[in-house]
Amino acid sequence: MREGNALLQGLVSCGHCGRRLHTHYRGRNSSPGYHCAGKVLVENRGxxxxxxxxxxxxxxxxxxxxxxxxxxxxxxxxxxxxxxxxSLV
Structure with missing residues (x-):
């Protein structure tokens, strides 16, 4: 499902681990960003x-x-x- 204006939402994978990237929006203008949560936990946080x-x-x-x-x-x-x-040229 597409929500927001990110061009690649739901279409790209992480170059490090291969998982699908998630899309997030931040700021006043809701600028898109892409992130991979990965599988690493540090101090119980992803x-x-x-x-x-x-x-x-x-x-x-x-x-x-x-x-x-x-x-x-x-x-x-x-x-x-x-x-x-x-013309046929």
Whole structure:
């Protein structure tokens, strides 16, 4: 289930232990973050295996996704031009 605006909520796993990352929201603007509770206990409290802010992660994923679409965008543009002009080139 998705709640909030984190881009990768429910989709990513911890690079250290492989568990699914949880999403949390903090601050006035409810900025997303990702964390892995892991399995380590210190003084009867869980220690995060990984804890990272989501704004920078989501921004990097968005940029990579758009960059991956660039070749398809160029192909679609050239195809549309050919169809509009009736060119076979």
């Amino acid at each position: 220690v995060y295996c990984l804890n990272i802010g989501g704004v920078q992660v989501d921004d990097a994923i968005t940029r990579a996704f758009i960059a991956a679409l660039e070749p398809a965008k160029l192909t679609a543009t050239l195809t549309a031009e050919r169809e509009a002009t009736g």
